[in-house]
Amino acid sequence: MPSISLKRNVSVNLTEPDNTQISDSSSDDTKVTKRRPGLKKLFSSVQTFLGVPASTDAVIKETLNLPLEKKKLFLVTALKSFIDRNQPINDRENEFETVIDALSTLKSGNQEFINYITKPLVTQFYNDIPKPYRSYVGYNFRSADGSGNSVVLPDVGKAGTCYARTVTSFAHTNTNLPDPQVVFDRLFKRPEGYFDPHPAGINMLLFSMAVIITHDLFNSDPKNPTLNRTTSYLDLSPLYGNNEKEQHSIRTMSKGFLKPDQWVDKRLQFQPAGVGALLVVFSRNHNFIAQKLLEINENGRFTVGPNSLTEAEQDEQLFQTARLINGGCYLNIIRRDYIRVILGADATSTFNFDPFLGAEEPLYGNAVSIEFNFVYRWHAAIGQEDSAWLTEVMELYEKASEESLKTGNPVNMAKVFQEFNDLFIHATPEELQLGNAIAGLHRGQDGKFVDAGLSQTLYHKYEQVASRIGDGLNTPAALKHIEVAGILQGRKLQCCTFNEFRAKLNLSKLTRFEDFSTIPAVQQALKELYKTPDAVELYPGLTVEKMKPAGMHMPYTMGRAILSDAVNLLQNDRFFITENTPANLTNWGYDYTQGDPACADRVSPLLFKNILPGVFSEKELDNLFTAPQNP
Numbered sequence: 132m133p134s135i136s137l138k139r140n141v142s143v144n145l146t147e148p149d150n151t152q153i154s155d156s157s158s159d160d161t162k163v164t165k166r167r168p169g170l171k172k173l174f175s176s177v178q179t180f181l182g183v184p185a186s187t188d189a190v191i192k193e194t195l196n197l198p199l200e201k202k203k204l205f206l207v208t209a210l211k212s213f214i215d216r217n218q219p220i221n222d223r224e225n226e227f228e229t230v231i232d233a234l235s236t237l238k239s240g241n242q243e244f245i246n247y248i249t250k251p252l253v254t255q256f257y258n259d260i261p262k263p264y265r266s267y268v269g270y271n272f273r274s275a276d277g278s279g280n281s282v283v284l285p286d287v288g289k290a291g292t293c294y295a296r297t298v299t300s301f302a303h304t305n306t307n308l309p310d311p312q313v314v315f316d317r318l319f320k321r322p323e324g325y326f327d328p329h330p331a332g333i334n335m336l337l338f339s340m341a342v343i344i345t346h347d348l349f350n351s352d353p354k355n356p357t358l359n360r361t362t363s364y365l366d367l368s369p370l371y372g373n374n375e376k377e378q379h380s381i382r383t384m385s386k387g388f389l390k391p392d393q394w395v396d397k398r399l400q401f402q403p404a405g406v407g408a409l410l411v412v413f414s415r416n417h418n419f420i421a422q423k424l425l426e427i428n429e430n431g432r433f434t435v436g437p438n439s440l441t442e443a444e445q446d447e448q449l450f451q452t453a454r455l456i457n458g459g460c461y462l463n464i465i466r467r468d469y470i471r472v473i474l475g476a477d478a479t480s481t482f483n484f485d486p487f488l489g490a491e492e493p494l495y496g497n498a499v500s501i502e503f504n505f506v507y508r509w510h511a512a513i514g515q516e517d518s519a520w521l522t523e524v525m526e527l528y529e530k531a532s533e534e535s536l537k538t539g540n541p542v543n544m545a546k547v548f549q550e551f552n553d554l555f556i557h558a559t560p561e562e563l564q565l566g567n568a569i570a571g572l573h574r575g576q577d578g579k580f581v582d583a584g585l586s587q588t589l590y591h592k593y594e595q596v597a598s599r600i601g602d603g604l605n606t607p608a609a610l611k612h613i614e615v616a617g618i619l620q621g622r623k624l625q626c627c628t629f630n631e632f633r634a635k636l637n638l639s640k641l642t643r644f645e646d647f648s649t650i651p652a653v654q655q656a657l658k659e660l661y662k663t664p665d666a667v668e669l670y671p672g673l674t675v676e677k678m679k680p681a682g683m684h685m686p687y688t689m690g691r692a693i694l695s696d697a698v699n700l701l702q703n704d705r706f707f708i709t710e711n712t713p714a715n716l717t718n719w720g721y722d723y724t725q726g727d728p729a730c731a732d733r734v735s736p737l738l739f740k741n742i743l744p745g746v747f748s749e750k751e752l753d754n755l756f757t758a759p760q761n762p
């Protein structure tokens with residue numbers, strides 16, 4: 132883009148009579164050209180730049196008859212309106228008025244030219260107000276089911292709607308698909324006694340966070356796997372639920388508080404304890420925030436009284452405001468701890484990959500796709516200890532599944548839970564009445580988990596190193612049933628092939644089986660099961676692919692795809708952009724979500740100190756998602 136030096140401090144006499152300008156000594160075109168050869172060139176370059184049609188040449192010449200100052204101003208203003216239109220305009224320079232004044236000095240009959248010059252201005256004025264409208268007054272809180280996030284397309288991303296499809300498959304239907312059990316055994320299964328720790332020492336605390344994120348985004352309906360029962364936004368739905376009934380079940384309905392240490396998503400009870408413990412941290416953070424909001428009571432906005440709020444209104448305002456702030460903390464941890472580790476930036480680095488760069492006011496909302504459901508199944512990452520635990524848990528589930536096959540009745544989850552409790556939770560029936568359980572932890576009479584238990588559980592996840600993720604042959608054997616169901620879901624929902632997915636992301640197709648995994652047994656199995664690289668199914672392809680050499684060492688395609696997904700998830704969420712304001716969150720709330728400037732703008736050090744003081748040391752808080760080095 133050419134750089135143009137503009138005249139500053141222009142003072143324009145708008146009342147100057149036209150005829151004084153006509154008699155200006157510079158009005159002779161030839162003289163101008165002779166004395167100021169650059170000026171004509173400038174006119175003609177503006178003409179080219181603006182794409183002015185040749186038929187207006189005469190008019191351009193006529194503008195040369197304007198007084199020199201006006202000619203210059205006219206030209207630079209025209210140029211500026213094109214070149215600098217994304218920069219703030221100093222309206223005290225009266226450039227707009229100058230153009231109008233300059234145009235008004237043209238002879239009559241030049242309306243076509245005047246229209247030509249002023250049209251971009253009119254267009255700019257029209258475009259000042261984006262359409263369709265993206266935000267309405269009074270729409271500043273998240274709905275319980277995710278609807279209305281996009282005010283234009285309110286059902287996008289709502290709980291209970293279909294998965295989106297990112298890639299349409301145009302491949303011929305494979306009529307010779309391999310048996311999914313064999314796919315698992317030959318491509319996925321971690322051999323007994325084998326464990327390959329994560330090359331960058333990523334810990335199971337990161338994957339506990341990842342499980343919260345994936346449960347926030349995916350909850351396939353077993354009766355109809357085209358449906359996603361959760362919202363397609365990172366709105367902490369495992370904590371707050373997917374509809375008002377679920378949300379109300381964990382609220383005290385007073386002063387915006389949640390019942391002690393509650394969350395909605397029951398699936399998390401069957402996860403290793405770190406997941407529930409981490410979610411309880413967010414549950415407590417909600418109550419910490421609600422309490423703080425009421426204490427500060429900015430401009431009396433939460434006051435109950437005759438001319439203020441009713442108690443029910445106060446509860447709603449505090450709850451919804453605290454929910455937005457809690458969501459802002461979650462977002463901060465995703466941006467500043469989680470994505471940083473995924474990309475491999477050093478803990479001490481100030482590097483910040485900002486997924487919001489270029490973000491505009493969101494218009495379309497977000498709907499997660501079935502392809503991304505597979506991109507996020509990081510079961511291969513499960514650490515050694517969690518894998519051993521999982522083997523015992525899955526035995527219970529498999530026993531119940533076999534029984535269900537024999538009797539034709541659905542799996543008796545109540546019975547599975549009872550046995551799970553007997554083996555892993557050890558809670559009394561009274562304790563179970565107090566809320567969802569976490570294996571090995573106990574609630575006190577007040578319904579809260581004992582702090583020391585939560586802290587120990589989280590610390591244990593911090594210490595447990597995860598497994599490498601890609602290359603194949605490293606998914607815990609106990610997950611066979613789950614993975615086989617996943618492979619079948621991909622087939623039922625007509626997912627694209629692995630190479631079609633890569634093509635969509637503008638990645639070259641893999642043409643040789645040696646390009647998939649480094650493990651010869653995996654390459655051989657792929658060849659036997661699929662015959663050609665183009666036939667490899669999406670989920671198996673994603674799972675066995677070679678790992679990137681840095682960061683989280685993700686399999687290549689997964690690592691690339693999650694970035695597209697993350698940017699879309701974040702940039703399409705109105706509550707992370709348009710509604711993420713001090714006005715909605717209060718000044719204190721907004722600042723809390725911005726994190727601690729002394730800790731690279733991360734909220735996690737502050738949050739853990741507020742919620743579970745002492746669980747991690749200062750140094751550990753700098754690098755939460757990497758297991759400590761063995762001495």
Ligand code: HEM
Pocket residue numbers: 338341342345349350351352398401402403504505507508509510512513517521613
């Ligand atoms: C020991 C740890 C884990 C266990 C026991 C586990 C268990 C399960 C089970 C039983 C399912 C089947 C669907 C359901 O009932 O929810 C599932 C699906 C899934 N898992 Fe895991 N998982 C674990 C770790 C992870 C991790 C670390 C991730 C990724 C960060 C992950 C991502 C997923 C995804 C995306 C689905 C599909 C969900 C859906 O479509 O509803 N899981 N997992």
Ligand SMILES: [Ca+2]
Pocket residue numbers: 347348361362363364365366367368369
């Ligand atoms: Ca959600």
